[in-house]
Amino acid sequence: xxxLLVITMGCLYAAGVYLILKRSMVRxxxxxxxLGNGTNILIFLLGNIVKGHPPVIAGELQSLTDVYSxxxxxxxxxxxxxxxxxxxxxxxxxxxxxxxxxxTDDLDNLNTxxxxxx
Amino acid sequence: MISHIxxxxxxxxxxxxxxxxxxxxxxxxxxxxxxxxxxxxxIISVRLFTRVLNGPILTMNAANxxxxxxxxxxxxxxxxxxxxxxxxxALAVSIYSATGVSKGxxxxxxxxxxxxxxxxxxxxxxxxxxxxxxVWFEVIIISSFVLLTIGGRKPQLEGAVKYMTLNIxxxxxxxxxxxxxxxxxxxxxxxxxxxxxxxxxxxxxxxMTAMFFVIGFGIKSALFPLYFWLPSSYHTPPSAVAxxxxxxxxxxxxxxxxxxxxxxxIPDDFIQLLLxxxxxxxxxxxxxxxxxxxxxxxxxxxxxxxxxxxVIGGLALFTEIAFIGLIFYLIHDIxxxxxxxxxxGLIRQLRxxxxxxxxxxxxxxxxxxxLMMAVVLFSLAGIPPLSGFWPKIYLFDAGxxxxxxxxxxxxxxxxxxxxxLMAKIWSEVFWKDPKEEANSLDHFxxxxxxxxxxxxFPIAFLAGVTLMIGLNxxxxxxxxxxxxxxxxxxxxxxxxxxxx
Numbered sequence: 001x002x003x004l005l006v007i008t009m010g011c012l013y014a015a016g017v018y019l020i021l022k023r024s025m026v027r028x029x030x031x032x033x034x035l036g037n038g039t040n041i042l043i044f045l046l047g048n049i050v051k052g053h054p055p056v057i058a059g060e061l062q063s064l065t066d067v068y069s070x071x072x073x074x075x076x077x078x079x080x081x082x083x084x085x086x087x088x089x090x091x092x093x094x095x096x097x098x099x100x101x102x103x104t105d106d107l108d109n110l111n112t113x114x115x116x117x118x
Numbered sequence: 119m120i121s122h123i124x125x126x127x128x129x130x131x132x133x134x135x136x137x138x139x140x141x142x143x144x145x146x147x148x149x150x151x152x153x154x155x156x157x158x159x160x161i162i163s164v165r166l167f168t169r170v171l172n173g174p175i176l177t178m179n180a181a182n183x184x185x186x187x188x189x190x191x192x193x194x195x196x197x198x199x200x201x202x203x204x205x206x207x208a209l210a211v212s213i214y215s216a217t218g219v220s221k222g223x224x225x226x227x228x229x230x231x232x233x234x235x236x237x238x239x240x241x242x243x244x245x246x247x248x249x250x251x252x253v254w255f256e257v258i259i260i261s262s263f264v265l266l267t268i269g270g271r272k273p274q275l276e277g278a279v280k281y282m283t284l285n286i287x288x289x290x291x292x293x294x295x296x297x298x299x300x301x302x303x304x305x306x307x308x309x310x311x312x313x314x315x316x317x318x319x320x321x322x323x324x325x326m327t328a329m330f331f332v333i334g335f336g337i338k339s340a341l342f343p344l345y346f347w348l349p350s351s352y353h354t355p356p357s358a359v360a361x362x363x364x365x366x367x368x369x370x371x372x373x374x375x376x377x378x379x380x381x382x383x384i385p386d387d388f389i390q391l392l393l394x395x396x397x398x399x400x401x402x403x404x405x406x407x408x409x410x411x412x413x414x415x416x417x418x419x420x421x422x423x424x425x426x427x428x429v430i431g432g433l434a435l436f437t438e439i440a441f442i443g444l445i446f447y448l449i450h451d452i453x454x455x456x457x458x459x460x461x462x463g464l465i466r467q468l469r470x471x472x473x474x475x476x477x478x479x480x481x482x483x484x485x486x487x488x489l490m491m492a493v494v495l496f497s498l499a500g501i502p503p504l505s506g507f508w509p510k511i512y513l514f515d516a517g518x519x520x521x522x523x524x525x526x527x528x529x530x531x532x533x534x535x536x537x538x539l540m541a542k543i544w545s546e547v548f549w550k551d552p553k554e555e556a557n558s559l560d561h562f563x564x565x566x567x568x569x570x571x572x573x574x575f576p577i578a579f580l581a582g583v584t585l586m587i588g589l590n591x592x593x594x595x596x597x598x599x600x601x602x603x604x605x606x607x608x609x610x611x612x613x614x615x616x617x618x
Contacts, residue, residue, distance in 0.1 A: 020287070025279075032286050039293050046301035073300065076249055080293060083256045087286055090263055094282060097267075098275045110276040 012038030047073035192246035210576035277351030288337035295330030309615035339371025357463025365456030397431030398528035405535035441602030443512030470559030479552025505588035
């Protein structure tokens, strides 16, 4: 299970970086999303993924003695997912507006700020 | 010592923003509420600052969860100083925005978002939990996206694409760093991290994690070679927005550097060398970039970079004297960079342009305003006894004591080019004969006196603060020495947070 997740994470990071380096705005957007998901899986991996070991202390014990799956990374992922959802939706709207104004998908045409009274 | 006043600077701006949302589309109410909210914020931050200056470090545990487990807010002197500076800038920008930001932008919610931004900044400075710091960073960037794009002009949107992409990328790097840090230590509390990180045996992983933080914070604070988004976006929004961005946003990244590299990753030789290289190259590229630009705000954007290099170079030296210098420099820099962008906005009102070739003759027409701006420009160049001069003494001293002549050369080049630029701006904008069409482009002269006062007062206020920093340098040096002491020896910070 862990090995599979590690490979998935690596693929997501690699694909994200590759897509961000492209000149197309849609690919840039997809790259951002994939990179964010790669990070989420990385956090998930750090919390001991084991089956059937909830972090609940049994009635007669004082502390956890066995291996348990750490709940904190899962809470962190939830936060990170919500945040990246907000950022992604803003990014989609912004890129759509930019596309409506400059009528092209090519990031190399975004040079008005550079040319305007240098 | 546990105290709930720490969270007050955050709450004030939160409530102001919520009240503002209730007055949607009422422009006059927005202007008044925003100024009142920022004033309250300033009063509370002054109280918080004086309490921490004369007393122990304050902490607050969210929901009463004890320190390493819950989220903790820490008000040590460094945090509260930054909160105080943020509040000063916020008040000035609130007042300036009342006339400096167009009605259309206010109608679409400029003021609530502005207060959400200040809320995020205060939260980032006060939190003692590294994941919480990430969350505050996200509050800051999402607000800054809106402020940058509000108004929807073509250059604004194009600048925002670059700004947005690199900031999201920086957050991803930062989050990856946090994830690995949690994986190797099992804690997120900064004070707890600073102890547990020492127990990690594989130092290579620790150093690699540090690189994630260098890249994440490096993009956010616009350091060489990660700064290109800054000069291509900071000159597009209204001047009031550019003032907050220029003064405060990059400084949050620097704050992250200062916290992480004094508490968690104590720099070894390699990281010191890396930071020194980044610092000096930032100074050089920033100052050379500023020389070739002809637009006021573009020059100021590059100067932001240039002067951040001093701070990172100071951090790389990692001695207490260097810390005093860099903290003093940050105190001076936050106020003055915000003021520069406000001044650029006022100059645009006076002449209808920010292009050096189309400006001129302001000294002849408005001598009082020009003299006020001269104070700011001279302080930036570091002419004694104004505020830019004092921290450089400390940075020089620290450079000599560590025999780091590379850094000293960097400071000399940076300072000299800043001086040259100030002379250039003074002669081009203020002394040169005005263009013939100048009077027809003057939007300032026909304004009623009250509106004029609202534009000039914030600049005078910040110039006054700059003057006070320069003339009352002894007090600032005392504050900076105390902060430097905290940075060099973090034991009081750790003990205050992890109190049993």
